[in-house]
Amino acid sequence: MPKIIRVNLKTHQINTESISKEHPLNLFGGRSLTSKIVCDEVPPKIDPLNSENKLIFANGLLGGTLAPCSGRISIGAKSPLTNGIKESNVGGRTPALLSHQDIRAIILEEHAKEWSYLLCHDSKIELIMDKSLVGMNNYALNKHFQEKYGDRIGLFSIGIAGERLYKAASIASTDLEGYPSRHAGRGGLGAVMGSKKVKAIVVIPAKANLISYSNKEAFKSAAKEWGSTLYKSKRNFSKFGTLIGLTFMNTMHGLPTQNFRRGAFEDVDKISAEAVFDFIQTNHGKTGIPCSPGCVIQCSNLVCDSNGKHLTSSLEYETVALNGSNLLINNIEHLSKIDHICDDYGLDTIEIGNAFGVYMETGKIKWGDSISVIEILEKLELKDPDSIVIANGAVAVGEKYNITRVAQVKGQGISGYDPRTFKGMGVTYLTSPMGADHTAGAAIAGRKPYPQKEYGELHSGDHKVELSQGLQIFTMLLDAMGQCYFVGPTFETVPILVKLLNAKYGWELETTDLISMGKEWLLMEEKYNITAGLKKTERLPSFMETEKLEEIDTRIWDIPQPEIDRFWDDLVVEKE
CATH class of the missing domain: 1.10.569.10 (Aldehyde Ferredoxin Oxidoreductase Protein, subunit A, domain 2)
Structure with a gap:
């Protein structure tokens, strides 16, 4: 049975709760779980480096399973950079090692008095004080722990940027080659980890894979078919x-x-x-x-x-x-x-x-x-x-x-897509609870949430609010599953996810059920940000609203703000 482990860094108390079918967080995983905990337990108006902020590491509902590309974990907290709700997800070997111990989430609460690290093995967590780690960067830290616990371990860790609470600080995850190269980068969550004086979470491989399936054969069949399709197309x-x-x-x-x-x-x-x-x-x-x-x-x-x-x-x-x-x-x-x-x-x-x-x-x-x-x-x-x-x-x-x-x-x-050309991406920047984060709804060329719908040319303003809405909903679902969004944040992916979820958990979800959940989770994040004092929708920097691209004067930001401002109202209407 999946577990949530709460670590009170101040008192050193560690509590484990099993997620039964009746548990209120049973249907939550990955980003939906980190955001749910932030919304329910983190006061919206606190300073993100305050001890009342919580740092959540949450595997997806399909995390570590036989499903292809399901090895990502969501890390969530109130962001030092945006001052709102934040989720940043990352791959590497570490998330799967946690999943194999059937750990759905680790929640770090309060602040430690001294620098420490968490050691996770056989579904148990130990909090170990170790001042000697201070000042180590991620490469040295990985080497140190690999020598101590073996080269098959996984790490979530911070370097000096996180220690010193810099707002661009990330959290590293060990890659399959043993390097700290995969990063939950966006939002400054490394600073939250540093504020808690947690240098690393060390995960030792489990003696046995504890992931269970309600119908393993059905799951394997669906996963194999999807994996084959993805392999050939990518x-x-x-x-x-x-x-x-x-x-x-x-x-x-x-x-x-x-x-x-x-x-x-x-x-x-x-x-x-x-x-x-x-x-x-x-x-x-x-x-x-x-x-x-x-x-x-x-x-x-x-x-x-x-x-x-x-x-x-x-x-x-x-x-x-x-x-x-x-x-x-x-x-x-x-x-x-x-x-x-x-x-x-x-x-x-x-x-x-x-x-x-x-x-x-x-x-x-x-x-x-x-x-x-x-x-x-x-x-x-x-x-x-x-x-x-x-x-x-x-x-x-x-x-x-x-x-x-x-x-x-x-x-x-802003990430690597100029909104004066990538108009749909611009809408995502302005409306996503995550701020200027392309991974929240990446409206790149050819990506259509509903394949039968027309969303206009890439650099045209037509239908871009609708495009971003669809992509944000389906990306939320993939984040909640622990899936890489390169599998496709589209309507066509949802029936596959439903089939996998039902086979894994014995649920009886329909496609419409999962899409409704995605919308509810987005609205939950938006509500938190409003309570925290942020706006429903933002504006681009003034230079982007007034300047044309120097080399092509037809590329301007021309989506009317009132159209963008209807983003959340239209989402509520569609939900109802």
């Missing part, structure tokens, strides 16, 4: 990874360039998916690596330098877009070093790319100066003032240096 992802779309984004004038002045980068070929693939092959790296157990898409990579030494894993689209074209950096090796440093210190590469974009507006370093970017990041160890400001995110840099050109929504840096 082969280009395996070769080129998430960078596969970078050249297309550039062609469509949607690739952030020079702090969102343009949507196209003249040196795009030097940092394209093909260029990165060639770089990896030449230097004996790897492609086609699963990001978590059971992943059939296999879009991760491992990048080495010219001497065959590990540089980073994995170099992905968002990192290259925000730290590459956005900063006019065209050097793959330097981008890999930037990614490695961020992984090691525990920093969100999206927020850091935005922050450096604002910093370059000051003229302190030149556009394209990747060496200076690396040096400034490395100086974070020494608590350099400029490094600290950047580690607190784009808004902090703008406030410090009086720069108004800051690409953010709800205090969080």
Whole structure:
């Protein structure tokens, strides 16, 4: 039976509750579970670093099962960056190791007096005090614990960014190669973990897989069929990874360039998916690596330098877009070093790319100066003032240096899609409870929540509110399952999820039931944010509302605000 484990870091009391069919959280998992706990238990108006905030690690309803691509975990809390509800999900080996112990969630409550880590083995949690871990970054921390507990363990951990409560701090998860390369990056949740003085959660592999199935044969059959379909349809992802779309984004004038002045980068070929693939092959790296157990898409990579030494894993689209074209950096090796440093210190590469974009507006370093970017990041160890400001995110840099050109929504840096081209993505930025987070409803080219509906051209404003609504609902469902959203946040995926859920739990859900649940979960998050003092819908930064992209003057933000403001009202009407 799935379990929720509550750890009171102040009293050291650890309580376990089993999730029976009658349990009020029985139907919740992943993002829906983290958000439910935040909504029910975290006062909306508190400072996110207050002891009353809770940090929740919640596996999805299909987490760690035989279902393909079900190895992601949601981490939730009130965000130091947006000051609202936040969920950031991550793969790696660690979520599945927890799932195999039938742990649905770990909830960290209160603040510890001394630095500690949690040790999870055989479905039990121990809280261990260890001041010696302070100052360790993620790579050293992984090595330390692998030497102590074995190289098959998984870790959730923070580096110095989380320790020091920087608002761009992330939480690392050990990848399948043993590196701390997978990150719950968005929202500054690493700072929440740091505020609680928890350096890591160490998960030792279970002696036996405790996941059970109501009808295992039915589950296996549905999972195998879906996995085969996904494997065949996603082969280009395996070769080129998430960078596969970078050249297309550039062609469509949607690739952030020079702090969102343009949507196209003249040196795009030097940092394209093909260029990165060639770089990896030449230097004996790897492609086609699963990001978590059971992943059939296999879009991760491992990048080495010219001497065959590990540089980073994995170099992905968002990192290259925000730290590459956005900063006019065209050097793959330097981008890999930037990614490695961020992984090691525990920093969100999206927020850091935005922050450096604002910093370059000051003229302190030149556009394209990747060496200076690396040096400034490395100086974070020494608590350099400029490094600290950047580690607190784009808004902090703008406030410090009086720069108004800051690409953010709800205090969080915009991801790698310029909303003046990606209109549906722009609506997601403005309406999602998560702020400027593409993963909440990624309206990329060709993605249609309801395949039979027409949503207009990518850069047209027509039907984009409806497009974002559908994608946000179906993405919520995938997040609640523990699924990678690359499997497809569409209506066509929902019957498959229903079949798997019914086979796993013995439920009798219908497709309409699950869609209704997705809407209810979104409305729950929105209600929390309103109570916390946030707006239902936001506005883009003023420069994005008034400027055209420099290279193509037809690309402007032209969706009427009243249309966007109806997003939640229309969702309620549709729900009813």
